[in-house]
Amino acid sequence: MLSNFTTGVVMKYGGSSVANPKKINEVADRIVERKKKFKNIVVVVSAMGKTTNNLISMSKEINENPSKREMDMLLSTGEQVTISLLAMALASKGEEVISLTGWQAGIKTFGHHMKSKIGDIDKNKIENYLEEGNIVIVAGFQGVNEVGDITTLGRGGSDTSAVALAAKLNFSCEIYTDVKGIYTVDPRLFSKARKLDYLSYEETLEMANLGAKVIEPRSVELAWKYKVPLYIALNTNDVVGTVIRGEGNNMEKNSITNISVIDNILLVNIELKTKNTEKINNIFVQLGNKNVNIDIISQNKFSDNNYLISFTTTNDNKIIVSEILKEMNLNFNFIENVSKVSIIGNAMRTQAGVASRVFEILSKNNIEFHQVSTSEISISYVIDDFNVKNIVEILAKEYNL
Amino acid sequence: MLSNFTTGVVMKYGGSSVANPKKINEVADRIVERKKKFKNIVVVVSAMGKTTNNLISMSKEINENPSKREMDMLLSTGEQVTISLLAMALASKGEEVISLTGWQAGIKTFGHHMKSKIGDIDKNKIENYLEEGNIVIVAGFQGVNEVGDITTLGRGGSDTSAVALAAKLNFSCEIYTDVKGIYTVDPRLFSKARKLDYLSYEETLEMANLGAKVIEPRSVELAWKYKVPLYIALNTNDVVGTVIRGEGNNMEKNSITNISVIDNILLVNIELKTKNTEKINNIFVQLGNKNVNIDIISQNKFSDNNYLISFTTTNDNKIIVSEILKEMNLNFNFIENVSKVSIIGNAMRTQAGVASRVFEILSKNNIEFHQVSTSEISISYVIDDFNVKNIVEILAKEYNL
Structure with missing residues (x-):
């Protein structure tokens, strides 16, 4: 819990937590509980369960390639339904409450439709309603841009709304999900994984970037930038979750904090007869133009004047990558069914020898890896899928996770 | 058609016309057709088919008596879904198009939630989009009030949005429905009823007030006030509908234009021993305080010092009326299963003897009536339900409707 840090709290509930009227009522009970501790409560919610998918499938029936502005117009109704229903639920429990859409809550965005960014929040309206004693329910994932169009924030949008509101209001932020917190390893891969009580922003960001699905990197970055204390916990709030703040003094006891896995990786190998920097550069320009995200890149000379360029991307880019490389007349092959296993720890930067110990x-x-990359606080290996569970267990035991 | 009156047209489609993606596509086809004739097209739509009912039933699961502000927040999502889907449908047919919610379209409202009224429309945004060549799709039924809350306009709200926009833009207004236009008599009551090509505002208003369900009185009143040419037609637009404008010269040929029926009437008789004006007045004050709408009132002395006060209201007020009258210790009875049959014609004011002919x-x-009331252009009779079909046929034949 974060009750001692701030004068108010932003509570965020995702789509599965508010999937039906019964669940909305349960969330309302949690909020009533929390209201006993905090004078100021802002709640951010997503669209109910399958709502967004239903809206998307209706739109597909009408237009295979709808304008992104109109998709934002359509999808933003999802959260608007949730905020009004949650406000009704809280009112029925005797709370003073008001719901606000993104534009009503003063959430100003910029950038492209369906992946807008929050530029600023005009917090006057929210603060006035809080002062009057209201619980304020805000539609996550949405805002309004400079021409008055409704926009959505894209992937992880509601978490971002919640953290941005907490930053602006100087509140702490509680993200309620369907998992109990952040674990040393995904419990589905390693059943003995431990839930972490504390993490630093940096470690959390590294984990989010490297495959931990609990929270989007974007909202962790924002929390870090504005030093918003974050708390990630189960939506029933009956187990202690994970607190994220500061640089994580508590973490230095462990050299490794977490193992994260990203699956569905595509490893692309390109053979070049000469080391032509311009040509290599051009490959990545072409891929970038088609919005193909590249992760790990490596380059090796494997015999006289034979160079191997390797990079990873997600498996769903297979067709487009193939088209681009064929058009450039390149000699290439794909390695599929590989995953990226990352070992993360804040202490890695102060303790030498971690990487060499992992190699050992x-x-x-006898586990082969295709690629390796390192950052200040992580090492990532691209390995075959069939080795993942094995290596995760070995490393988790080695580092006592 | 109204193409010769104005430089642009507001086309309005109700919920059953846009009930699913297929129907939305068909509406888009009609709009594309109309766009060939008009440079400026604004389209007003309601929520898709059952959407509103679904939203209401979800809210009832959560709160039996939800705040009207939150109901507006909830219900207004219905039209927002429709406008975006219709915009996508038009875009897929190659049209330039943009959708606007009520607040984006500048529709400013005042008054209570769930029955707000349009105060003004800031038409700048719509005009700019029209100038750029867009078809502008506006969410009907909704607006924004002076504190920035989303409001809805209540019964007949989308028609009112359409007429108000037409008035402000100096356009004509086409209301597309699931009937072919306005008939001399409801075709379900009299199969030989004729569709009317022209009607005056006054006759239409009287008909709408007296039970014709095609259009709400509120929007007719607004059209009349701003002299907006109205056209009511089938949503497939393949039959000629009814044009409403002016004082209706074409109408003077007929002494009677239309017969309308309102069913589910409750006739209340109250017996008083003395003619106590204060007491009578108090009855209606009490009823008014509880929002019981009274229609026809009559008062008769039926024996020495025995007075009978009768009034009609709708049947759903039975319980509340009973409570109020019991509390006042009044001697009363109800007559149920009665309807109000109205005979309407602009010419009634210039031709004497219509009322006496109907009595005859x-x-x-041998048809008894419980009550009668007259206006400048109509006579209404309260009669037993079992007589309705009979009297409608007799009158329709008598007046050649």
């Missing part, structure tokens, strides 16, 4: 473990267990 | 017809056919 992999080698001792 | 009723008497000749």
